[in-house]
Amino acid sequence: MKILVLNGSPKRENSDTLHITRAFLEGMREQQPQEITTIHVIDRHIEYCTGCFTCMRNGGTCVHDDDMREILKQILDSELLIWSFPLYSYGMPAHLKALLDRTLPLSSMTMRKVGDRYEHAGQADFSRLRYLMICGCGFPNSRHNFEPAVAQFRLCFGAEGTVLTVPESPMFNAPEAAVVTAPRLELVKKAGRQYAKAREIDPVLLAEIGAPMIPEETYAAIVNGGV
Numbered sequence: 001m002k003i004l005v006l007n008g009s010p011k012r013e014n015s016d017t018l019h020i021t022r023a024f025l026e027g028m029r030e031q032q033p034q035e036i037t038t039i040h041v042i043d044r045h046i047e048y049c050t051g052c053f054t055c056m057r058n059g060g061t062c063v064h065d066d067d068m069r070e071i072l073k074q075i076l077d078s079e080l081l082i083w084s085f086p087l088y089s090y091g092m093p094a095h096l097k098a099l100l101d102r103t104l105p106l107s108s109m110t111m112r113k114v115g116d117r118y119e120h121a122g123q124a125d126f127s128r129l130r131y132l133m134i135c136g137c138g139f140p141n142s143r144h145n146f147e148p149a150v151a152q153f154r155l156c157f158g159a160e161g162t163v164l165t166v167p168e169s170p171m172f173n174a175p176e177a178a179v180v181t182a183p184r185l186e187l188v189k190k191a192g193r194q195y196a197k198a199r200e201i202d203p204v205l206l207a208e209i210g211a212p213m214i215p216e217e218t219y220a221a222i223v224n225g226g227v
């Protein structure tokens with residue numbers, strides 16, 4: 001499978017979230033060989049969308065001539081698009097949102113009703129593309145935290161898109177936390193194996209992956225310097 005990873009962490013390879021993504025890919029690779037390309041989005045030249053809609057009327061060409069032209073080709077050439085990013089202000093980091101907005105050339109102006117909502121018809125054929133979101137965050141709680149990012153992902157990429165969220169993610173970069181992060185990454189690897197095999201992950205496993213690694217109060221006390 002051809003996999004494109006959009007790493008939205010400005011920390012590039014040092015991203016807390018990328019520990020989760022690497023474990024997931026390792027699990028997938030255990031099941032079958034994968035061709036993986038990673039883009040550190042922060043390093044790419046991606047202008048903001050001007051909102052002119054030229055791309056939707058002009059056969060898909062954006063007025064900006066920047067790295068998005070190549071990235072759009074890479075997206076269309078992939079079978080799995082992984083959005084790997086840290087939660088910023090309950091959403092995705094701004095540079096990754098800029099990339100998301102700039103995928104507009106893949107859609108046409110035509111609106112169609114799907115269930116009780118509208119979406120744009122595709123201007124390119126991305127029917128073989130699947131979507132996965134992997135998101136880490138700094139707080140110990142998942143509720144009242146990940147919801148806006150998950151809702152945006154599902155509205156953009158369909159309810160069947162797979163979502164992995166992990167709270168307390170700075171612990172992935174703390175060697176002293178390995179006693180809890182290593183078993184969590186094993187669960188993520190297992191999810192990767194399941195996904196490679198069946199294109200879905202057991203909801204019970206997803207819930208285990210999304211639970212705090214240490215009790216919320218203990219984590220908050222450590223962060224606050226009390227432990």
Ligand SMILES: Cc1cc2nc3c(=O)[nH]c(=O)nc-3n(C[C@H](O)[C@H](O)[C@H](O)COP(=O)(O)O)c2cc1C
Nearest residue numbers: 009015016017086087088089090137138139169170
């Ligand atoms: C600007 C900014 C906004 C953030 N907003 C949130 C937030 O809304 N909720 C949360 O739990 N963590 C938030 N965090 C914490 C990061 O999600 C957390 O540090 C994460 O582990 C960083 O992952 P990375 O190393 O992959 O970039 C924020 C961090 C920054 C720098």
